[in-house]
Amino acid sequence: xxxxxxxxxxxxxxxxxxxxxxxxxxxxxxxxxxxxxxxxxxxxxxxxxxxxxxxxxxxxxxxxxxxxxxxxxxxxxxxxxxxxxxxxxxxxxxxxxxxxxxxxxxxxxxxxxxxxxxxxxxxxxxxxxxxxxxxxxxxxxxxxxxxxxxxxxxxxxxxxxxxxxxxxxxxxxxxxxxxxxxxxxxxxxxxxxxxxxxxxxxxxxxxxxxxxxxxxxxxxxxxxxxxxxxxxxx
Numbered sequence: 001x002x003x004x005x006x007x008x009x010x011x012x013x014x015x016x017x018x019x020x021x022x023x024x025x026x027x028x029x030x031x032x033x034x035x036x037x038x039x040x041x042x043x044x045x046x047x048x049x050x051x052x053x054x055x056x057x058x059x060x061x062x063x064x065x066x067x068x069x070x071x072x073x074x075x076x077x078x079x080x081x082x083x084x085x086x087x088x089x090x091x092x093x094x095x096x097x098x099x100x101x102x103x104x105x106x107x108x109x110x111x112x113x114x115x116x117x118x119x120x121x122x123x124x125x126x127x128x129x130x131x132x133x134x135x136x137x138x139x140x141x142x143x144x145x146x147x148x149x150x151x152x153x154x155x156x157x158x159x160x161x162x163x164x165x166x167x168x169x170x171x172x173x174x175x176x177x178x179x180x181x182x183x184x185x186x187x188x189x190x191x192x193x194x195x196x197x198x199x200x201x202x203x204x205x206x207x208x209x210x211x212x213x214x215x216x217x218x219x220x221x222x223x224x225x226x227x228x229x230x231x232x233x234x
């Protein structure tokens with residue numbers, strides 16, 4: 001098993017070997033305003049590296065690379081945290097340490113998608129999310145919103161998810177877009193509940209109209225519903 005410093009060095013070598021300049025230029029444009037260094041490594045390649053790290057001293061790795069100014073190393077820190085095999089309660093301690101390191105939508109959303117253990121621990125995760133749903137920090141709040149969208153749009157939680165989305169008042173662009181995205185997914189799975197919600201919600205006009213847009217962009221929404229939704233725009 002590699003020592004922590006060897007593991008970090010190995011990971012840095014891997015991402016530099018797999019860096020693609022054209023992809024770096026393309027991806028960096030999708031994440032404006034982030035001061036991290038972008039190397040240009042695609043997500044599937046990063047996930048392969050993360051899975052290898054999980055076989056080693058992953059705890060030492062994530063502690064060592066926390067707050068890295070290299071975008072891909074920050075992404076690896078989150079992926080390893082999400083993918084590592086351990087008790088869920090322990091995982092949440094590392095998730096808690098990682099959340100302040102999130103400084104862009106891509107790291108947030110990809111790491112949320114990799115936290116698949118949540119499916120077996122929804123109630124525990126729901127309690128964990130509560131302080132983040134009250135946060136004034138844009139990416140802490142986006143993290144909680146996206147987790148709800150990814151894992152809590154279920155029969156048991158749909159009413160609560162819609163209530164939570166309706167209570168969120170934050171001017172951050174990436175918060176508003178996450179709420180709109182979440183509501184569009186609610187519509188796909190719970191059409192009638194979501195329509196009722198949209199008729200009575202307190203969403204600001206931007207978030208409301210973005211929700212409609214996201215629904216209409218979904219390939220899982222019928223042509224007839226897309227026409228109906230267009231008529232609901234404010």
